[in-house]
Amino acid sequence: xxxxxxxxxxxxxxxxxxxxxxxxxxxxxxxxxxxxxxxxxxxxxxxxxxxxxxxxxxxxxxxxxxxxxxxxxxxxxxxxxxxxxxxxxxxxxxxxxxxxxxxxxxxxxxxxxxxxxxxxxxxxxxxxxxxxxxxxxxxxxxxxxxxxxxxxxxxxxxxxxxxxxxxxxxxxxxxxxxxxxxxxxxxxxxxxxxxxxxxxxxxxxxxxxxxxxxxxxxxxxxxxxxxxxxxxxxxxxxxxxxxxxxxxxxxxxxxxxxxxxxxxxxxxxxxxxxxxxxxxxxxxxxxxxxxxxxxxxxxxxxxxxxxxxxxxxxxxxxxxxxxxxxxxxxxxxxxxxxxxxxxxxxxxxxxxxxxxxxxxxxxxxxxxxxxxxxxxxxxxxxxxxxxxxxxxxxxxxxxxxxxxxxxxxxxxxxxxxxxxxxxxxxxxxxxxxxxxxxxxxxxxxxxxxxxxxxxxxxxxxxxxxxxxxxxxxxxx
Ligand SMILES: Nc1nc2c(ncn2[C@@H]2O[C@H](COP(=O)(O)OP(=O)(O)OP(=O)(O)O)[C@@H](O)[C@H]2O)c(=O)[nH]1
Ligand SMILES: [Mn+2]
Ligand SMILES: [Mn+2]
Numbered sequence: 001x002x003x004x005x006x007x008x009x010x011x012x013x014x015x016x017x018x019x020x021x022x023x024x025x026x027x028x029x030x031x032x033x034x035x036x037x038x039x040x041x042x043x044x045x046x047x048x049x050x051x052x053x054x055x056x057x058x059x060x061x062x063x064x065x066x067x068x069x070x071x072x073x074x075x076x077x078x079x080x081x082x083x084x085x086x087x088x089x090x091x092x093x094x095x096x097x098x099x100x101x102x103x104x105x106x107x108x109x110x111x112x113x114x115x116x117x118x119x120x121x122x123x124x125x126x127x128x129x130x131x132x133x134x135x136x137x138x139x140x141x142x143x144x145x146x147x148x149x150x151x152x153x154x155x156x157x158x159x160x161x162x163x164x165x166x167x168x169x170x171x172x173x174x175x176x177x178x179x180x181x182x183x184x185x186x187x188x189x190x191x192x193x194x195x196x197x198x199x200x201x202x203x204x205x206x207x208x209x210x211x212x213x214x215x216x217x218x219x220x221x222x223x224x225x226x227x228x229x230x231x232x233x234x235x236x237x238x239x240x241x242x243x244x245x246x247x248x249x250x251x252x253x254x255x256x257x258x259x260x261x262x263x264x265x266x267x268x269x270x271x272x273x274x275x276x277x278x279x280x281x282x283x284x285x286x287x288x289x290x291x292x293x294x295x296x297x298x299x300x301x302x303x304x305x306x307x308x309x310x311x312x313x314x315x316x317x318x319x320x321x322x323x324x325x326x327x328x329x330x331x332x333x334x335x336x337x338x339x340x341x342x343x344x345x346x347x348x349x350x351x352x353x354x355x356x357x358x359x360x361x362x363x364x365x366x367x368x369x370x371x372x373x374x375x376x377x378x379x380x381x382x383x384x385x386x387x388x389x390x391x392x393x394x395x396x397x398x399x400x401x402x403x404x405x406x407x408x409x410x411x412x413x414x415x416x417x418x419x420x421x422x423x424x425x426x427x428x429x430x431x432x433x434x435x436x437x438x439x440x441x442x443x444x445x446x447x448x449x450x451x452x453x454x455x456x457x458x459x460x461x462x463x464x465x466x467x468x469x470x471x472x473x474x475x476x
Contacts, residue, residue, distance in 0.1 A: 001038045012063075012458040013392075016043065021264065022050040029393065029459035030063035034451060037404075041067035042074075048264040049077045053272070054085025056334050056341050060393045062348050063455035064402030064447065068093070070267035073347035076396045078332065080341055081273040086261065087281055088270035089252055091344035093325035094245035096285055097292030098203075098236030100371040100399075101169075101321035102382070103300060107229045107311060109209045112471055115310050119207070120429040120472045122306045127205060127299060128197040129476050130433035135196035137298070144188050147195070148180035151290035152321075155297035160196070162318075165300065167360045169293060169321040170350065178290050179283025183240070184247060187284075190239030191291060196298035200434065200476035202441055203235040204373075205303065208380060208468035215465045218384045221366040222319055224466045231307075231316060232380065232468070233299050234373055235476075236325065237292035244288050248281045273342055282327070289326060296321055320369035324349045324399035332394050343394050351385035351397040351462045370462045372453060373400040376430060376473040377423055377443030381453045381464060388460035397462035401449035410445035411436060419443075423473075432475040441475060 006014040006028070014035055016026040026046040028035055042065050049059040049071055056078045065074030070090025079085030112119065128135050139147060147154045152173030155161050166173040198205060213219045213226050224230070237244075252269035255277055256262075263269060271277040300318060308314025327344045334341070352359055352368040359368055368385035378401075389395045405413075416435025419442045423430050432438050456462050 001035055001040050001043055003032065003035055012455050016047055018050065022047055024050045024055045025058045026050045027058045028061040028065065029461060030455045031451065031458065034063055034447070034455055038065060039067050042072045045070070045072045046075060048268055049075060049091070051264045052079065052086050052088070052268065052270060053261065054079040054081070054083040056080050060396070062396065062398040062461070063452045063459070064347070064398040064400050066402045068346065070265060070269065071344065071346045074398060074402060075346045076344065076348045076393050078341035078343040078394050079273065080339055085273050085342060086270035087273050087278045087327055087342055088268060088344060089245050089248040089281060090267055090269055091346055092245070092285055092327050093346045094242045095236035095325055096241035096244060096288035097323040098325045099292060099296065099321065099323035100232060100234045100373060101296050101300060102319045102371055103231045103303065103316040104223045104319050105229045105231060105307065105316055108227060109229060109471065111311065112207060112229050116429055116472065119310055120431050120474070122309065123205060123303065123472065124431035124474050126306050127302050127474060129474055131200040133197050134193040137195045139192055139195060141188065144191065145180045147294050148183055148287035148290050149178050151175060151293040152297040155294040160301040161297040165297060165318045168318040170323060173293050173297070175286040175289040177283070178286035180287045182280045182284040183244065183287045187240045187243035187247070190243050194238040195295060196302060197238060198235045198299060198474070198476050199238055201437060203476040204376065205299070205474040206232045206376070206470050207472040208232055208470050210466050211469045212467035215384065215463060218366045218465045221363065222369055222382065222465065223317070224382060229471065230319065230468060231303055232371065233296055233303065235295060235299065237288040238295060240291045241288040244284045248284065251277060285327060289323065292323060293321070320371065322349050322369070322371050330394070332390065341394070345396055347399050348396045349399045350395060351389045352395050353385045353387035353389060370397045372398060372449065374449030375401060375443040375446040376441065376470055376475060377426070377428065378449060379470065380468045381449060382466040382468065383453060383456065383462035384465050386460060386463050389462060392460050398452055398456050401446040401452050403445060404447045405445055407440040410442055411439045413444065414439045414442040428470050428473060430473045430475055438475060
């Protein structure tokens with residue numbers, strides 16, 4: 001990206017002042033090297049987001065931003081319903097409520113090493129993974145509706161997971177105001193056999209070792225100890241979320257002129273929050289959030305079952321579960337007052353600071369856990385939300401390292417089998433049904449996650465708590 005067009009606010013914040021129909025500035029949070037490596041398209045996209053009606057304060061790009069469909073991935077923008085604000089299917093993303101959860105195990109790396117191959121095989125066999133993999137559950141229409149309105153709570157009520165997990169999930173495991181009636185027959189059909197499945201591509205289940213602690217107080221508050229292992233699960237709302245995204249994007253693009261919206265980019269399809277279409281999308285999108293929350297809760301349950309076979313206790317308490325493709329109504333400071341805004345985070349994690357009442361009491365003193373994937377070879381981070389993030393980006397932070405190159409480019413650089421062998425030589429066992437998928441996801445296809453989280457910290461979006469190194473990766 002050509003940074004000469006940007007005003008430098010600090011070492012890790014860059015601003016494009018409003019121009020060409022922008023209603024607000026666009027702000028990118030990242031160190032100069034990361035910004036320069038970003039595609040020009042990121043700036044174009046985030047500037048286009050700032051042109052949408054009712055945009056509040058500014059449109060933001062997180063340090064892991066790369067270009068996506070309409071909104072960049074790593075994009076954050078909030079809209080005010082009373083100012084003609086919009087909701088955008090492209091601002092949430094196709095994998096609605098894709099997210100990450102981390103379970104504590106209390107196990108040492110030696111305990112994992114002793115069974116590493118068998119444990120990897122058992123996880124791979126027990127948790128459905130890959131394109132078209134089916135779960136054991138079959139949902140009839142009534143159960144589907146119950147799941148779509150109940151989220152992780154529905155899963156717990158059906159015996160998949162524990163009551164205490166719910167406190168450790170955003171919104172206590174359930175998006176209220178979901179409207180399953182707005183979820184199409186086809187979206188339901190696609191999901192009927194997909195509950196409790198990991199999916200394909202960049203979705204994963206990892207056993208990781210906590211190798212570094214940056215903030216001992218917060219780490220202890222989260223239950224993270226150096227030299228202990230955790231399990232991290234990354235997946236979303238599977239076929240259902242994708243179908244909802246597809247249907248509403250199309251409808252929003254077609255309906256925009258009639259709803260009085262001039263789209264700066266057809267991919268930025270959106271609808272006024274106060275329109276029938278906007279209301280219907282929100283109802284369907286929240287149902288998809290519940291689908292993702294239920295899905296991760298079931299996968300957490302399946303993981304516990306596997307661990308119980310290998311170790312005395314299969315407790316695996318949930319540390320936290322975050323979603324990074326969402327639109328949520330939150331109160332934020334704007335123009336000297338506070339307002340309810342529709343905050344879109346696409347490839348961005350909510351990051352409430354310490355003391356926020358929306359955090360469970362047990363975590364409130366420490367700020368919200370922000371779970372950041374890196375790659376299956378390098379490692380991942382746990383961050384904590386900080387107070388400054390509210391003013392910087394509506395309490396948001398990055399969600400991963402972000403891709404450095406396209407999937408296609410990655411397959412030209414690496415072979416899947418070679419990646420698996422190289423990682424095995426480093427003590428990391430990768431299990432995947434797709435060697436092409438592994439090549440697409442080669443560690444070198446991602447940016448340096450350390451640089452990304454350093455930028456997040458320097459920008460006041462979140463602070464570093466712990467670094468996790470992979471031992472087992474079950475990959476979609
Ligand atoms: N630990 C770990 N992290 C990974 C792995 N694969 C990907 N990641 C990271 O996870 C982050 C989040 O992934 P996604 O949310 O699926 O990424 P995305 O760019 O939003 O994906 P798309 O929506 O599919 O374009 C990525 O930016 C990577 O840094 C893996 O196997 N292990
Ligand atoms: Mn994701
Ligand atoms: Mn996803």
